[in-house]
Amino acid sequence: MSEIPAKPVALEARETGEDGRRFSPSVARNREPIRDVFAQHVARDGRVLEIASGTGEHGAFLTDELTGLEWTYSDVDAHSRVSQAAWVAAATHDRLYGPLALDASLPDWGEAEAEPPWDVVVSINMVHIAPMSAVEGLFAGAGRLLKPKGRLFVYGPFGRDGIMAPSNARFSEDLKRRDLEWGVRDLNMELLPLASLADLILLDVIEMPANNLAVMFERT
Ligand SMILES: C[S@@+](CC[C@H](N)C(=O)[O-])C[C@H]1O[C@@H](n2cnc3c(N)ncnc32)[C@H](O)[C@@H]1O
DSSP states (O other): OOSSOSSOSOSSOOEEOTTSOEEOHHHHHHHHHHHHHIIIIIOSEEEEEEESOTTSHHHHHHHHHSTEEEEEEEESOHHHHHHHHHHHHHOSSSOEEEEEEOOTTSSOOTHHHHSSOEEEEEEESOTTSSOHHHHHHHHHHHHHHEEEEEEEEEEEEEEBTTBOOHHHHHHHHHHHHHOTTOOOEEIIIIIHHHHHHTTEEEEEEEEEGGGEEEEEEEEO
């Protein structure tokens, strides 16, 4: 696994605290709407594996707010894992774990495979900013590692049946200029076939602020 990607892993400027915790402006904007959907449609308790945890803020916030969750961070990027480890160290509870070094595009998710099946797999804002192989791996891995009735939660910008909000279409073009393998994906045309291959059924699609979607799947 490549430890230090040659490209930036996020498009925004992030601040780093003295203890190594990083803070991202987008998480400050989206964490409360995500908490509300997560609590209502995904889970209030159980073991969660997060793919592409980035700064680690989502896991820290959600485990503070939903006290039945046990959350394991992971990321392909070593610098992001440093921030995730700092969030684990700073937590006032013992329900944050990891980070695991995990590349979603690989057929073997290492330590995450050794665990008993997960209740929830989460991926926030990775699908558009990673190659399609990571998206394929995300669905395959969720299908492989979730327990029956376990949930996959995916959040980000998406098109639907070939139609995309103009702001998302512009964003997608910008992403592709940075990396031809990145881009806003189509939920119906690109993600649902992967879900079907992985025995994941679509449960809910919730419209979120700034033309994002929260998409919930259930393992059959
Ligand atoms: C835009 S950031 C989002 C981070 C975080 N989920 C959030 O919402 O703030 C994208 C993340 O995807 C991770 N990533 C990209 N490709 C990946 C892969 N193949 N496997 C695991 N993580 C990956 C990057 O390292 C980065 O942390």
